[in-house]
Amino acid sequence: MSLWTAAEIATATGGTASTDFAVTGxxxxSREVGPRDLFVAMKGEASDGHRFLDQAFAxxxxxxxxxxxxxxxHVLVAxxxxxxxxxxxxxxxxxxxxIIGVTGSVGKTSAKEALFACLDRATPGDVHRSVKSYNNHxxxxxxxxxxxxxARFGVFExxxxxxxxxxELTQLVRPHIAMITAIAPAHTAFFADESAIADAKGEIFAGLEPGGTAIIPYDSPHRDRLIGHATPHAHRIVTFGLEKGADVRAIETMPVSTGGTFVTAVLGTRxxxxxxxxxxxxxxxxxxGVLACVDxxxxxxxxxxLALAELGGMQGRGVRFMAxxxxxxxxxxxxxxxxxxxTLAVLANEPGRHVAVLGEMRELxxxxxxxxxxxxxxxxxxxxxxxxxVGEAMAPLAAALEGRIDIVHVADTAAALSSLRTILAPGDAVLVKGSNGVGLSRLVASLAGGNL
Incomplete structure (x- = not known):
C-alpha cells in the first residue's frame, strides 16, 4: 500500500506534480533513500539536496x-x-x-522506543514511531x-x-498524551538555570488535544512547575516516580540476575x-512513565x-556486547x-575491573x-x-581525579583509540559515554570489530 500519491503530496504541499507516482516511505x-521512497530535496547551509537527486533515484x-x-x-514547490x-x-x-509525544532532558529516545515496544506487543504492525533521534524541526x-x-498509535520524540x-513542534504533533521523562542539566549554555529548562520542556503540553493527558515525573524538583504548565491544557495530569504520592509508582524493586530489575508498581488502585x-x-x-502512557x-x-522484559539496549544508548x-x-x-x-551507577554493579571511557559533555x-x-x-x-x-572540557575532572585512580586525558577520539590499547585487559567492564559530537561511537565500533 502506498503512503502518499503524487496528487496527495501536491494537495498537502500546494505544489505541482510532474506525473503520477506513489511512495511507501x-x-x-539521500543516503537513507530506499525503493519507492519520496526524497525531499532540501537546501541547507552546507549542502543542497537537489545535487543528490540522481543518487536518490538510482x-x-x-x-x-x-x-x-x-x-x-517530482512535486515542485516553492x-x-x-x-x-x-x-x-x-x-x-x-x-x-x-498520538503520544515524548520529551525530557534525558531518556526520551529510550522511552519512545519502550513505548513503541509496549504498544506494538498488543497491536503488531499498527504502531508508528519516529526513528533514531529525529526530534527537531x-x-x-x-x-x-x-x-x-x-496507524492506531503514533509515538513521537x-x-x-x-x-x-x-x-512549535508540539503544534505539529498535537499529541493526545504528552510525557516529560525528566528535567536535568542539558544545553545549559542556552538557559539561565534548570527552571528555565523545565519551562522549555513544559511547552509540550500546549499542543495537547482536547481531553489530553499530561504525564509528569513526580520525583522531579520541578514537578509543580511542570504541573503549572500542564494545567491550562491537560484534561488529566498523571504523575509517575519512586516517591510516595506518585499516581504511578514503584512500591518494590529487586535486581535480577540478568542485570535488570523486577518491579511491583501501582497504577491508581491496580x-x-x-x-x-x-x-x-x-x-x-x-x-x-511508559506504563502511565500505555494506560x-x-x-x-x-x-x-512483557515487552519491557524483552527490551534490548539501543546502539549508543545502553547496548551491551562482549569484545x-x-x-x-x-x-x-x-x-x-x-x-x-x-550510567556510572549501572557500571558499579558489573563484575570485573571497571573502566570508564568518558567524553566531554557539551553545551553546558x-x-x-x-x-x-x-x-x-x-x-x-x-x-x-x-x-x-576525552576532550578539553574534561580537564577539571582529570584534576579532580588526579592521584585517586588511574587516568589518561586525551584531546580527541583518535588519541583515545591509541590510549585505550594500553588500558584494557581481559575481564574488564568498559563504559563508553560522551556527547555525540565527541565521536566515541568510532571507538565503540573498533571495540566491536576487535580492532583494539
Missing amino acids: VAFD QGAAGAIVSEPTAHP DSFVALQHLGRASRARSSAR TGVPLSLARMPAA MGMNHAGELA ELSFTIAQPGMHWVSNAL AAGGDLGLAG GEMLVIDESYNANPASMRA GERSDAYHADLAEPILAARVEAALL
Whole structure:
C-alpha cells in the first residue's frame, strides 16, 4: 500500500506534480533513500539536496519534492523544507491514531522506543514511531510524514535546545498524551538555570488535544512547575516516580540476575509486577512513565510488562556486547550530568575491573567546569579503576581525579583509540559515554570489530 500519491503530496504541499507516482516511505537524506521512497530535496547551509537527486533515484526513489525543475518524477514547490512541514501536518490531520509525544532532558529516545515496544506487543504492525533521534524541526515533520494513515498509535520524540522550539513542534504533533521523562542539566549554555529548562520542556503540553493527558515525573524538583504548565491544557495530569504520592509508582524493586530489575508498581488502585531488561534505577523511572502512557492510551498493561522484559539496549544508548573477554556498555550517543551519573551507577554493579571511557559533555555553558568536576564522586562510587577522559572540557575532572585512580586525558577520539590499547585487559567492564559530537561511537565500533 502506498503512503502518499503524487496528487496527495501536491494537495498537502500546494505544489505541482510532474506525473503520477506513489511512495511507501519518505527521506531527506539521500543516503537513507530506499525503493519507492519520496526524497525531499532540501537546501541547507552546507549542502543542497537537489545535487543528490540522481543518487536518490538510482537507489529506488519513486518521486521527489523539489524547489527546482528536474527530469525525475517530482512535486515542485516553492520551499522544500516548508513542504515537508505541510506534509507532516497533512499526515497528522488524516490520522485517527492515538498520538503520544515524548520529551525530557534525558531518556526520551529510550522511552519512545519502550513505548513503541509496549504498544506494538498488543497491536503488531499498527504502531508508528519516529526513528533514531529525529526530534527537531526537520526530524519531527519527517516522522509525521512517514506515519501510515491506518496507524492506531503514533509515538513521537521531541527535543529542543532553545526556548520556543518545543512550542512549535508540539503544534505539529498535537499529541493526545504528552510525557516529560525528566528535567536535568542539558544545553545549559542556552538557559539561565534548570527552571528555565523545565519551562522549555513544559511547552509540550500546549499542543495537547482536547481531553489530553499530561504525564509528569513526580520525583522531579520541578514537578509543580511542570504541573503549572500542564494545567491550562491537560484534561488529566498523571504523575509517575519512586516517591510516595506518585499516581504511578514503584512500591518494590529487586535486581535480577540478568542485570535488570523486577518491579511491583501501582497504577491508581491496580498493581502490576514486571521485569525491566535494562539495568539501572533510571530505567525503572522510565518504565513507570511508559506504563502511565500505555494506560492513558488504552493499551494492554500486561503485554506492556512483557515487552519491557524483552527490551534490548539501543546502539549508543545502553547496548551491551562482549569484545573478546571484555563487557562493553555503549552509551556513546549523548551525555549530560544526569545521564552520566545514571550510567556510572549501572557500571558499579558489573563484575570485573571497571573502566570508564568518558567524553566531554557539551553545551553546558559557564558551569561546564563544575559539572565535569562533579563527576569525580560518581566515578569513585562506581569503583572505576581506570578512566580515559576525552576532550578539553574534561580537564577539571582529570584534576579532580588526579592521584585517586588511574587516568589518561586525551584531546580527541583518535588519541583515545591509541590510549585505550594500553588500558584494557581481559575481564574488564568498559563504559563508553560522551556527547555525540565527541565521536566515541568510532571507538565503540573498533571495540566491536576487535580492532583494539
